[in-house]
Amino acid sequence: MENDSSHQTAAPDLDYLSLPLEVRVHGRGGQGGVTCAKLIASLYTQMGLHVQTFGDYGSERSGAPIQAFTRVDRVAIANRNKVYQPDHLIVLDEALMGPQVLSGTAPGALLLLNSRSNPESYAGLYAEYQFGVVDATAIAREHGIGSNSVVIINTTILGAYARLLGLPLSALEMAYVSLGLGGDLAAAEEAYERVQMQARAEADANPAALAPITLPAAFPPVMPTTEHCADSPAALKTGAWSTQAPRYREQSAPCNFACPAGNDVRGFIQALKNDGAEAAAAVLLRTQPLPSVCGRVCPAPCMQACNREAFDGAVNIRSLERWIADHSALELVQQTATQRLRFAVVGGGPAGLSTAYQLTLRGHAVTIYEAGPALGGVLRNGIPAFRLPQEVLQRDLERILRLGVEARFNIRLDKAGLLRLQSEHDALIVCTGFGPPLGLAVDGAGLAGVEQGLDFLDRAKRNKVELQGHVVIVGGGNTAIDCARTALRCGAASVKLVYRRGREEMPAIAEEVESAELEGVRLLLHRQPVAFTGNGAVSALLVAEVEPGSPDESGRRRPVVTQRTASLACDKVLLALGQSSAMDFLPDTWQVREGRAWQGDQALNVWFAGDCASGEGTVTHAIGNGRRMALAALARLTDTPGEALREAESPVAAGQIRFSHFEVAPPHRDKELPPSARRGSFAESSLGLAGPEEADRCFSCGQCTECDTCLIYCPDGVISRSADGYRIDADYCKGCGMCVAECPRSAMEMYEKNRQEVSSCR
């Protein structure tokens, strides 16, 4: 806005402007009406004209009807009062339209209205005006101009104003840029294109024909101050002013969204906080039967998704689950099914347990057929006791058995066995997990001392295993870390872990990797074994350096093995490279499609759950998958709707949380055994949380906690507590959106009153 003639539109043909010109903008507090008038002033400044612009400020705050004015002239503007006879009238909110808004306008005045309706719906109205209609709200919303509570349309509607005036769109550009609103030009451009104009009826366009303005002869009486002690607006139902209103609405929480087991994470944390461990256990046990296990060994995608991470550290959700499991003794009671079905579940690992639990809970008869001597699968023979003590696992297993699940052990089913089970039950659910572990096809892989990590873990769990010398683990997942930490406890002199990618890419739980290092495990990253050497027994392995190559479909960079190698002396190698998914035990006539067995075109009452079906590889995934398959099978068998699919709606993002409403409180960490006390001991290394206070850190994203913030921030005091939360007095709610903007946890939204649609920018 330099006073440099090169910056001004060269004195344009202003004949169509009758100067002095007065513009009046009608809107609501918060819509940007004052800025709208300012932009108009800026626009005319670019033409080298004198301007004066001001708002009619009230004390009513957001949502109240406001006016703003701009005067334009060729000479400096002297008078300092409001605009009573506008030449241009811009109405930002259609609900305001009425005689008061139109007052003082002369025939031929420009009238620009923000509305969804098209000009035909105003047939007969405003005929003598130069009338234009544009849905600036929709355009501004599409362009994301505004906040989570209100859409701001001032910059958009001026595109339509320029069109009505016959100004080129470029005239707006300087004005917007000078006020730092250049980003809104695209929306203005769209309004310029989309505004609909009505031809003006020929009328007496002489403003002098108007009756002269007269002042009222008498003013309404005013009560003396001594009596003027009630809020006068109480009689004025200001709720009628609004076109949008706030409402409470639960939104998906990122932790719930991320939980592979489908746990109501927010729900159990809030239950723990408000009603204690038993109440929290009731929420947890609805979706999963192994909280003691998951509270220890889950990779906790919920914590990676937690919005608190962007503030002061994610809520320690895994350990809260452990706290609940360790401090509650809740038993669920079997329900009575209208039609008791008989299920056979093949495999007693996490998926099988989850499947059996959900079906039994609902009143059905379930028998687990387990190949091994006990329930638990990988939990029993794969996860070391220092992470998951046997008695902890036993606690969860016994609760499942007490519910009425029957278990038969040492039954390894072959093809004929499966067919027999299928014929004896209403349905069969196969949860056999992964197949055998993967090997490494390199020279010397058959040498003594090269062992599968899972076999080693199983041995170590059953009996005392003693190791000597240097141990090398190959792999980067949880099994690899478990092997490494177990090897240390079995007496290894040193333990090195060889992994072909970087630390960040290790699939193992980050805290477990940290624990392993703390205990003395050395990581050798970007290395790949290319040969084992030794005379009968392994004595060294040759590792090649690996460089990160181009990214694969998952975005991870492909490892490229180089020729640069080094020899690593060792006495023992444990392979932890993942497992195959073999399904060769199925009858030859069965085909597996969509998690189900088919015989030709006929779907059999045989479902697959857990790693044998999904290969997702964690206990939590297996639990979720087990439950979902069980309920899908049940729905099919009883012809009822299954479990509702997870909402497609995206969860509350960190940007939707009002961090300023929360105090910084770093996470409560687990107590840990000191590393010196861990060597040689299979005692649980993590001691969990000291108390349940970590639950207080939960933001409760997307779900009202009755924190009263809305009630406190409502400028009109129209929110009050009710039996089930809050009540908003629609008679007086002006739709300012302050409660929505201030809600700390995004549990409110604005909606359009006449359409019930969400109206805010998300």
Next chain:
Amino acid sequence: MSLKLLSANHGAALAATLAARANRTGRGFCSGVYPITPSTECMEYLCLQEIEKGRVVKVESEHSAMGVCIGAAAAGARTFTATSSNGLAYMAENCIAAAFMRLPVVLAVANRTLGPPWNIWADHGDSLLLRDQGLIQFYCADNQELFDTVLCAFRLAEDASVMMPAMVCMDGFILSHTVAQTDIPEQAQVDSFLPLTAVPHRLGDMPHTLGQIEVPHQTEVHRHQHHAAILGATRVYAGIQDEFEQIFGRRLTDAVVAYRAEDAETLIVSMGTIGATAERVVDLLRAQGQKVGSLRVRMFRPLPVEEIRECFAGKQRIAVIDRDISLGFGGVLWGEVRSLADPGAVVQSYMAGLGGGDVRPEHIVRMLADLLPRKLARRPTMMEAV
């Protein structure tokens, strides 16, 4: 020079910023600030500026805001703050302290009526509280004038012969929030217009007390000195006007602004933005053949008595419009100027626009219609201008 679209609040803060920077080679700048509608935008804008050797201190009250300015001015810094309404009332004790300690603080006031009952809009009741306490007072009518007057206020307040606080008043919202083109000078021009702040009695290496106890005789003499100094400000102002014109190439508005007054039979006298609207009415009525003129009192303390008397000479009817009321008396400006008219002249007090009522040309026309047939003034009259 560059033209900027600025609100008067922002203009005041920008003028203060330029003045602050002009003292960078001296003892710097300091401002204590506390927000209150409608002056909040002024302090907000000031807080956003980068000022070399300058500090804006956010405090917990207006009283402390002026306290910061007093401390800084006593240490020789250039000082500025802004407030309104009950904020000014709360600041008043320290405003008086600044005045009586002869510290050249510049104070922008966005005029707002006093409460309760609460009302955020304009009248002059707040700044007139401090009428008698030895602070210079200006009332402005447009954005440019307000900007120029804030710059000039530093020069005047810091003049060795004046050395006292200066208040620059703008009608809340009507001017404070109105955006218009404002001509902004270059820093170099401001540097040459404003010499480095020099407070002769500032605290330095030798500890001493400011505002210590004194006996009646000392107070009499100090009041007399203060009175003489503020009266002299009119003459100093005239000198500043000349220099302002040389440096900035435009005339700094006179202490009183006469508009088509010379041959007028009837005169409209006012302060602040009503004066601008009155000039529009003069044009309107002149076009209808009425010999009307306007006199806008811009400098209210010291009151330019001679200039007003000169303008009043020969006028038979004078309407004095006050955007204030001295309860139990009438318009404050009316009370001050009624004795300056010719004997026998009708000087009528009209009060309008209290608590922000919108004084429109129609209201002024009606006042004149009331005045013209009068042979004698009647009691002060109030007009509702909602």
